[in-house]
Amino acid sequence: MSRGTAHLLTALFVVAAVMGYPSRRSATDLDATPRTTVTFDELSGVRRFSTHTLNYSTLLLEDDRGILYVGARGAIFALNSSDVTDGSHRTIHWEASPEKQMDCLQKGKNNKTECFNHVRFLQRLNSTHLYACGTYAFHPLCAAIDADRFTLPSRFEEGKEKCPYDPARGYTGLIVDGGLYTATRYEFRSLPDIRRNLHQRPLKTEESPLHWLNDAEFVASVLVRESKDSPVGDDDKIYYFFTERAGEETTSFFDKSQVARVARVARVCKSDVGGKKILQRKWTSFMKARLVCYIPYYEVLRSVCSLDGGGWASTVFYAAFTLSAQWRTMEASAVCRYSISAAPRRWCRCGAPAWLRECLVVWGRGGMGWPHSPLTPISPGQCITDRSRRKGYNSSQDLPNSVLDFVKLHPLMFEEVKPADGEPLLVKKNVAYSQLAVDRVRALDGHSYDVLFMGTGDGWIHKAVVVGSSIHIVEEVQVFRDPQPVESLVISHTQRSLYVGAASGILQGPLASCARYTSCYDCILARDPYCAWDGRACRATATADSTRLVQDIQSGNEGCWSSFGRVCVPAGSLPWKNRTVLQGDDVLLPCDQRSNLARAIWLLNGSEVPGAGQDRLRVGVDGLLVTDTLPQHSAASQAAGDMKVAYISAIVALVVLCAVLSAGLLYMSCLEKRKGKYILGEPRPSSVELQTVSANCLRKGHPEEEEEELAYPDGCLRIIPGEAPTAATSPVKELPAAGPPLPPPPPLPAELTNGVGALPNVLRKMNGNSYMLLQQQEEPLASPLYNTSFTEELSKMLEKRKHTQLVEKLDESSV
DSSP: OOHHHHHHHHHHHHHHHHHSOSOSSOHHHHSOOOSEEEOGGGOOSOEEEOOSOOOOOEEEEETTTTEEEEEEBTEEEEEETTOTTSSOOEEEEOOOOHHHHHHHHHTTOOTTTTSSOBEEEEEEOSSSEEEEEEOTTTSOEEEEEETTTTBOOSSOEEOTTTSOSSTTSOOEEEEETTEEEEEEOOSTTSOOEEEEESSSSOBBOOOSSSOSSSSOEEEEEEEEOTTTTOTTOOOOEEEEEEEEEOOSOOOOOSOTTSOOEEEEEEEEETTOOOOSSSSTTBOSSOEEEEBOOSSTTOOEEEEEEEEOOSSGGGOEEEEEEEOOGGGTTSOEEEEEEEETTTSOSSOOBTTSOHHHHGGGTTTTSTTOOSTTOSSOSSOTTOOOOHHHHHTTOOSGGGSOHHHHHHHHHOOBBSSOBOOTTSSOSEEEETOOEEEEEEEEEEOTTSOEEEEEEEEETTSEEEEEEEETTEEEEEEEEEOOSSOOOOOEEEEETTTTEEEEEOSSOEEEEESOOGGGOOSHHHHHHHTOTTEEEOSSSEEETTTSOGGGOBOOSSSSOOSSEETTEEOSOOGGGOOOOOOOOOTTOOEEEEOOOSOTTOOOOOEETTEEOOTTOBTTEEEETTEEEEOSOOGGGSOOOSSHHHHHHHHHHHHHHHHHHHHHHHHHHHHHHHHHHTTTOOOOSOOOOOEEEEEESOTTTOOOOOGGGHHHHTOOTTOOOEEEEEEOOGGGSOOOOOOOTTSOOOOOOOOOOOOOTTSOOOBTTTEEEOSSSOEEEEEEOOOTTOOOSOOSOHHHHHHHHHHHHTTOOOOSSOOOOOO
């Protein structure tokens, strides 16, 4: 086999692996489409906070106190969580000193992005103080802030072991029972590290002879209270999520020179105090495993959020992945769900003997310990439990050296952490998710549903509900006009709000905008757990009487037929719109659909128009295109009454057209009689009226009924009388009757894009296929610019229109 053939087969296999990953569902099933799209200009009920500073990326919500703390570049804000724009916020200015900024510049750093104090950590330290850390122009500092006075202390703490120096470096941190648990690359030449500070026994990860972390980029950390009501006296654990270089053998098809990066989850025990002789001041409970989403090359972990359902065993994690570096020309994201109860409670470590890898089933269960283990009944990396204490191991410093040596040399687990459902929940093309937040909502059917808020890299929020093993995206909302990554998401149950942090500011929006759904079907089809139909409107379930609410989260197709009657407008009563075109013309009939999941059905005389098209009919995403229109393409009504209305409308239209033509001829004849007379005077604008040639649009009334005429039930276009620009009319002088002959009229303007000549004050052609009559009121002071017969011009225009093509940009209409 030639080298070129081998490369081609390899490429085909890689593409097949990406497009056809081992899943029970197809890629189409996993790629959910947002039901509705809300652009920036359509947003309502949102509040925005921003100042002269940037990078509002660190959020701390204290719902019980009604405060949202925000760490930004050079500042910390305390906002009112009920309304971030009420002006009651407090500010701490924490800028890097000029000396540190100069030192940062001398190191070759960017003076527009890096040489500032980016607040990267902000959490509650105790009942009276907050704890904050900032990069401080590549010289990290930390401070304990009095929450009541909200001022900086007089002295700062060194932050090199608590905060990253680089504002772009991945970082995560938690304060747990007074201890600060952080993970990042702390110094320029240091390796990534997981550390514990503000504790009587600081700890860190091992660096030699085997690096426990390989160029790791940390994403998130989560505390799981496994000690709460534990029957075995287990310890609390902190889980870390990150992406790092793969040290084990991978199944990558790429060149081995390209270092593969994989997603990981690591775990440490809160009560770990390090070893006595081996692993002194190092974690003895550290273990890490590969985090897989069952899709090849979705290896870059972007965000993780967790949800505690009332106990540690019900904790679930949601993780967003993007494609690895080899596929950066493509943009796609995957979302997987992991259950802590489904993860193996005892993981065997890579590099162990073959007999030890088979210990997963019986390892540490029923007091059996390791099968044939010559070492100890204590599993390496296991937290101290009641069973360990009964054997004399009361802390990690009591562990034998053989166990600690094994932990030191084998940090990686043999088994991978797999999705709870064995496959992804979502695979979204052309989207890069940057942040996740999750809320659990109890619906009217008695079940609880997880609602995901997924921020994108270009300033959108996707709101989705997890139904079984799939995701339904309720809506996509553009929260920032200028594309920018969503850097943080926080949910407030008290305020029923979502807080979004980004480079330009903070946005506070509602968890649900139920009023946006204007009908029962719209409300039910949304499948929004926050909303339900009450018989008249779509309302929030948290504020409405649940006895009259209707909701269907599972399928979204039941509920509009209820005990209190049908509450939606039936399809047969939808409004009709008339469209008048010339025979042989092309016309596009668009159909505006609020839902991206809806499918328009076109009917011609009661029969459905097939998608492939028939007899000059083409159905597309923009609507129905009728080419070379014929009389049989008209939408005929089955009722005789409708036929009479159509005939009467046509007759009325012809009568009105004849009247307009007669008035035009009479007006031209009057102008001929007055030819040669010019009158001095002030220029007066001409008043014009523009209306469509339509039976339903040519109704005239009395002056006092003018306001009622403006609202046509069939949606016909009407331009109310108005004044033309005064600059179009220039003052004229009166000439003697026996003067020289009048100059010839100026040439007509150039042809329009649709091939119809412009006829000022006589006839205008719309941008689509409807003709518009321009009726001018009698104006004795106006001068005739055109002596051409109106009938001749109309005949020429109609003859020429037969050979024109359908214009590219049509006026909107629908049937």
